[in-house]
Amino acid sequence: MSRSAKPSWELKLYVAGQTSKSLLAFANLKRICEEHLAGEYHIEVVDLSKNPQLARGDQILALPTLVRKLPEPVRKIIGDLSNTERVLVGLDLRPRTAKAGS
Amino acid sequence: MRPRRSRTPHPDSSSRALPKCPTGIHGLDEITLGGLPRGRPTLVCGGAGCGKTLLGMEFLVRGALDFDEPGVCLSFEESAEELATNMASLGFDVAGLVARKKLVIDHVYIERSLIEEAGEYDLEALFLRLGLAVDSIGARRVLLDSVEALFAGLEDEAVLRSELRRLFRWLKGRKLTTIVTGERGQDTLTRHGLEEYISDCVIVLDHQITESVLTRRLRVVKYRGSTHGTNEYPFLIEADGLSVLPVTSIDLKHTASNQRISTGVPALDTMLGGKGYFRASSILVSGTAGTGKTSLASHFVDAACARGERCAYFSFEESPNQIVRNMRSVGIHLQRWVDRGLLHFHAARPTTFGLEMHLVRIHKVIKDFNPSVVVVDPVTALLHSGSISQAKSMLLRLIDYLKQQQITALLTTLTSGADAQEQTAANISSLVDSWLLLRDIESGGERNRGLYILKARGIAHSNQIREFLLTSHGAQLRDVYLGDAGLLTGSARVTQEAKDASAALAARQEIERRQLLVKHRRKALEAQIGALQLETETEEQESRQLIEQERRKVSKLEQDRGDMAKSRSASARDGKTRGGRG
Numbered sequence: 001m002s003r004s005a006k007p008s009w010e011l012k013l014y015v016a017g018q019t020s021k022s023l024l025a026f027a028n029l030k031r032i033c034e035e036h037l038a039g040e041y042h043i044e045v046v047d048l049s050k051n052p053q054l055a056r057g058d059q060i061l062a063l064p065t066l067v068r069k070l071p072e073p074v075r076k077i078i079g080d081l082s083n084t085e086r087v088l089v090g091l092d093l094r095p096r097t098a099k100a101g102s
Numbered sequence: 103m104r105p106r107r108s109r110t111p112h113p114d115s116s117s118r119a120l121p122k123c124p125t126g127i128h129g130l131d132e133i134t135l136g137g138l139p140r141g142r143p144t145l146v147c148g149g150a151g152c153g154k155t156l157l158g159m160e161f162l163v164r165g166a167l168d169f170d171e172p173g174v175c176l177s178f179e180e181s182a183e184e185l186a187t188n189m190a191s192l193g194f195d196v197a198g199l200v201a202r203k204k205l206v207i208d209h210v211y212i213e214r215s216l217i218e219e220a221g222e223y224d225l226e227a228l229f230l231r232l233g234l235a236v237d238s239i240g241a242r243r244v245l246l247d248s249v250e251a252l253f254a255g256l257e258d259e260a261v262l263r264s265e266l267r268r269l270f271r272w273l274k275g276r277k278l279t280t281i282v283t284g285e286r287g288q289d290t291l292t293r294h295g296l297e298e299y300i301s302d303c304v305i306v307l308d309h310q311i312t313e314s315v316l317t318r319r320l321r322v323v324k325y326r327g328s329t330h331g332t333n334e335y336p337f338l339i340e341a342d343g344l345s346v347l348p349v350t351s352i353d354l355k356h357t358a359s360n361q362r363i364s365t366g367v368p369a370l371d372t373m374l375g376g377k378g379y380f381r382a383s384s385i386l387v388s389g390t391a392g393t394g395k396t397s398l399a400s401h402f403v404d405a406a407c408a409r410g411e412r413c414a415y416f417s418f419e420e421s422p423n424q425i426v427r428n429m430r431s432v433g434i435h436l437q438r439w440v441d442r443g444l445l446h447f448h449a450a451r452p453t454t455f456g457l458e459m460h461l462v463r464i465h466k467v468i469k470d471f472n473p474s475v476v477v478v479d480p481v482t483a484l485l486h487s488g489s490i491s492q493a494k495s496m497l498l499r500l501i502d503y504l505k506q507q508q509i510t511a512l513l514t515t516l517t518s519g520a521d522a523q524e525q526t527a528a529n530i531s532s533l534v535d536s537w538l539l540l541r542d543i544e545s546g547g548e549r550n551r552g553l554y555i556l557k558a559r560g561i562a563h564s565n566q567i568r569e570f571l572l573t574s575h576g577a578q579l580r581d582v583y584l585g586d587a588g589l590l591t592g593s594a595r596v597t598q599e600a601k602d603a604s605a606a607l608a609a610r611q612e613i614e615r616r617q618l619l620v621k622h623r624r625k626a627l628e629a630q631i632g633a634l635q636l637e638t639e640t641e642e643q644e645s646r647q648l649i650e651q652e653r654r655k656v657s658k659l660e661q662d663r664g665d666m667a668k669s670r671s672a673s674a675r676d677g678k679t680r681g682g683r684g
Contacts, residue, residue: 016226025221052230059211060227062256078256079221090218 009041010070014060016049021080025064028081036093120327123279126164127157129346133322133331138303141277143270145300147284147292148307153318153339154283157307158245159185160343161281163194165243166204173243174235175207178251182207193342206235212255219257225265229272236276244273248283253294270299302326317458320346338462345462347499363510366401369579373555373564379536380560382508384501386531388515389540393551394570395514397577399477400429400436402512406475407439414473415447416464418483422447433575446471452483457496460484464500468507476504481513494530501533535559540570543591550591553579569595
């Protein structure tokens, strides 16, 4: 995927409280973004244990869930994001077909 | 609205056993003896399109409307709008309930292709969403429809299963009465083995097609800690929701009325102990074609309407118009009762629906119209839209239901040949209280109608066969003549009646003649006696006169003699006297 177009990335990470999974997910996301999208991203962490009504709008089911709001289309990645390859695929930073090869 | 819904749960289940949560679904609470296990999940499974979602939604809607128990629907398949539209077709105002905070519908949408799984996760957000929805309206009931969609949406089955286990535990912990729907699997109750997690109550829905007619069925496979009806119960999805029909009412304890109501034919009332049928009893009128079953039924309806009672007339052969026209020819005017709203006709071809559908239609009309008299004409038409055993059980349910509602039912059956007639009718005759048989009596080149009462439970009834006449002013019953040549009906009876009448006249005249004769003789005798008396009196009179005359003569003579002696004594008293004497 070409990185020349460089749109601004808007990411939302849905978690529930400071669980180990949510902390891990945030750390993983931060790392991946720094690596691949340095300076072009914005992460918003949504704590559903404080605002459960927000789960409905983005159809959140599993936690943690990362939602790529921008660029469109909206994409969702669930889990603690420890599988970097799949996070990159989910964010369309890696072509899906290249999944096996890389 | 529905009288049976407010019924208290079965005494066995109320006190010590499991508390139950009435669903409000017509018939389901009877089968489960009070409802679903309160505060626990119930699994409802079945194939596609068998009514799982509907059952679940009706559980929520009725809970909100009738039991003041708000509900939450977590829909994994249909959106809130779709659900609302579907339920609106059944007369449920889902949007209204949502607006009144009696119902929350949360559409949980999962699309596998849009979700990438990268690492460990749980379904905490689902719990949060459910918890929020439950808390927002104080819900007591939950529907998860169908939670199996999660299996299609998420890859990690191990996580899913442990999360489901946690979900059901959570629901139990919150004491939420829950319905979980599941698609039926190949060999298992549900495709993904949900029955592993839900062990309290399992209901299976099914549909079968027999002779091109769809019959939906419901069965309670398991109900831990409670007895329940174990049969397969037919159910229907109707304009006002689901109706489950218990095959037989669980208890046979309808109250029997002592009130009697007229049959509409005075002579028939006389045959039935002078008062007619029992109220809330079931009457079977059987007979071959053209024996007057409909006329007899119409008389009954006419009499009931004249008392101001409501009648529902289910016709499976004639249109309402035709019945009204035909009955006018025998002097029964039904149209006036229709106009006054006392008589409702419901006509349908027997083949239009399956047996169950007919039964439910009848139930619905009875529920809405609340009649005190129901006529099904002919009930045999229904027997053709199912097997005999199905039809019999259906009729049994119908009769049971009518009795429970204290409705007097008159069913007609069309019988064919002379031999088959009692046999066919016998299939249902044990279910009815009174059985009138109309039959053809053929004699003297004529075909006439005869009526007799085969049975009438609890009524001292006539054992005679009566001739049944349809005249321009209604049905009439006549005594049948038992002559030397057997039964006399029709013209033969009329001839016999004429003969009898003339014989009676002759006898009467003879008696009069004799009475007159006796009178005359007496008069003659009296006259004779009078004459003789008169004669005697005359004779006596004459005799007395003669005696008197004689007496006078004697006294005259003596006087004369005295006078003479006096005159003689003046000259020669002795001589003259002597001389005079000589």
